[in-house]
Amino acid sequence: MTEEKNVQEETLPTEAVTAEAPVDSEPIDIDGDGLETKVAELEESLQASEEKYLRLYAEFENYKKRTRTELETEKTYRSxxxxxxxxxxxxxxxxxxxxxxxxxxxxxxxxxxxxxxxxxxxxxxxxxxxxxxxxxxxxxxxxxxxxxxxxxxxxxxxxxxxxxxxxxxxxxxxxxxxxxx
Amino acid sequence: MTEEKNVQEETLPTEAVTAEAPVDSEPIDIDGDGLETKVAELEESLQASEEKYLRLYAEFENYKKRTRTELETEKTYRSxxxxxxxxxxxxxxxxxxxxxxxxxxxxxxxxxxxxxxxxxxxxxxxxxxxxxxxxxxxxxxxxxxxxxxxxxxxxxxxxxxxxxxxxxxxxxxxxxxxxxx
Incomplete structure (x- = not known):
């Protein structure tokens, strides 16, 4: 029993080792998939952020044009x-x-x-x-x-x-x- | 020498194997490293993009405030x-x-x-x-x-x-x- 136990005890570490190998590479695999997902998400977020910036930029330009015209008209007809x-x-x-x-x-x-x-x-x-x-x-x-x-x-x-x-x-x-x- | 060579040859595969394990996992690792680098780059770009947006937003708000004041002053003192x-x-x-x-x-x-x-x-x-x-x-x-x-x-x-x-x-x-x- 003690031998069995010993064998078990011997195999356990082995199992633990073989189990550990996949476990060790599993985080890498999961990391790989997780990273790819993360990359995709980040690329999407980055694109969304850039688009948000461009929309704001366009809005700003329109606002500038509009207020410049408004101010010029106000000055032209101030009297x-x-x-x-x-x-x-x-x-x-x-x-x-x-x-x-x-x-x-x-x-x-x-x-x-x-x-x-x-x-x-x-x-x-x-x-x-x-x-x-x-x-x-x-x-x-x-x-x-x-x-x-x-x-x-x-x-x-x-x-x-x-x-x-x-x-x-x-x-x-x-x-x-x-x-x- | 042959034995030495053999030992070397014996050790080489062993080295190769030990090297291969990393090599086998290396594409994953490189992918992992590449993806991690990519993630880091994207996170940096995303942060930069968000900061760029926030700066433009602040500039826009200041511009609005300034032109609103300018227009109000112009109207107050138009005559x-x-x-x-x-x-x-x-x-x-x-x-x-x-x-x-x-x-x-x-x-x-x-x-x-x-x-x-x-x-x-x-x-x-x-x-x-x-x-x-x-x-x-x-x-x-x-x-x-x-x-x-x-x-x-x-x-x-x-x-x-x-x-x-x-x-x-x-x-x-x-x-x-x-x-x-």
């Missing part, structure tokens, strides 16, 4: 609101100047005010819309009257009833006009 | 330039109104022009700088004269010589003042 709100003041000064006055000094002063104001506003892009004798353009003119003048072409602005103004291509106020039928 | 350039017109109208005129109608008209203009500009943020009887503030006032008035505190604005204006916290033109010594 729009204040210019539009000053137009009635121009009307008022013109009305005051259109009346003959006994006070030549005051009239001269008001004329100077008007000239300086127009000059300052022009600096900031204010532009009078051409109307008189121009072909009627619904983008810039508002027809409030019609008349028939045989001596002129049809659709021509016969009279400007109220001045119109624009800032670059934006209309601040259309010209009020009388159009030839 | 600054045109308001500043209209201030002399206000001076001119005030000067015209300060003179007594024989033409009450024109004077009334000019007063209306002035009121409407001030109202429009105020809508766009124009604000008169308080000066009279205020403590002198070099951020808003420009001292052009000094006087000694014992009845008032030192450093108090005794007289506003020319109106000053601001837009929010930005000075468009400082008040010209006479200060108490």
């Amino acid at each position: 729009q609101a204040v210019l539009r709100d000053i137009i009635p003041t121009l009307d008022n000064i013109e009305r005051a100047l259109s009346q003959t006055s006994a006070d030549a000094s005051l009239t001269k002063g008001v004329q100077m005010v008007y000239d300086n104001l127009i000059s300052a506003l022009t600096e900031h892009g204010l532009e009078k819309i051409e109307a008189q004798d121009q072909p009627f353009d619904p983008n810039f003119h508002q027809a409030v009257m019609q008349e028939k003048d045989e001596s002129k072409d049809s659709g021509i602005v016969l009279e400007e009833l109220q001045k119109g103004y624009k800032l670059k291509e934006r209309v601040l106020r259309p010209s009020m006009v009388k159009v030839n039928e | 600054q330039a045109v308001l500043r350039d209209i201030i002399p017109t206000l001076d001119n109208i005030e000067r015209a109104l300060s003179q007594t005129s024989a033409d009450a109608s024109l004077t009334k008209g000019v007063q209306m022009v002035y009121d409407n203009l001030i109202s429009a500009l105020t809508e766009h943020g124009l604000e008169k700088i308080e000066a009279q009887d205020q403590p002198f503030d070099p951020n808003f006032h420009q001292a052009v004269m000094q006087e000694k008035d014992e009845s008032k505190d030192s450093g108090i604005v005794l007289e506003e010589l020319q109106k000053g204006y601001k837009l929010k916290e930005r000075v468009l033109r400082p008040s010209m003042v006479k200060v108490n010594e």
Whole structure:
């Protein structure tokens, strides 16, 4: 028994050894398969990460382009609101100047005010819309009257009833006009 | 020698075998090593890619914050330039109104022009700088004269010589003042 036991004890280590060999190489095999899986997973993750980066990059570029345009537009038309709100003041000064006055000094002063104001506003892009004798353009003119003048072409602005103004291509106020039928 | 050779030859296979075991497992080992290297490389690349993404993300966020601030500032102070350039017109109208005129109608008209203009500009943020009887503030006032008035505190604005204006916290033109010594 002791011998059997001894044999068993002898074989056990042998079994243990043969068992150990596969066990020893098994981690390598498993490692091999595991590593291949890991490589595949990592390659997938890397690709996903690179794609995520490229999407963000594209989004960033679009954002830059959009905000640059927004900021440029904002700067181009920055004076729009204040210019539009000053137009009635121009009307008022013109009305005051259109009346003959006994006070030549005051009239001269008001004329100077008007000239300086127009000059300052022009600096900031204010532009009078051409109307008189121009072909009627619904983008810039508002027809409030019609008349028939045989001596002129049809659709021509016969009279400007109220001045119109624009800032670059934006209309601040259309010209009020009388159009030839 | 032959025995030696034999021994050598005997030992060679043994060596070969012992060498072969590693050789047999070597492709696995090389694969294993190759895969492990590959895994390490991929992990490094993945980390680098993620870090690249995070840097871009942070840059994008900063850019957003910066342009948002820039756009807000631009909008807040959009009227600054045109308001500043209209201030002399206000001076001119005030000067015209300060003179007594024989033409009450024109004077009334000019007063209306002035009121409407001030109202429009105020809508766009124009604000008169308080000066009279205020403590002198070099951020808003420009001292052009000094006087000694014992009845008032030192450093108090005794007289506003020319109106000053601001837009929010930005000075468009400082008040010209006479200060108490």
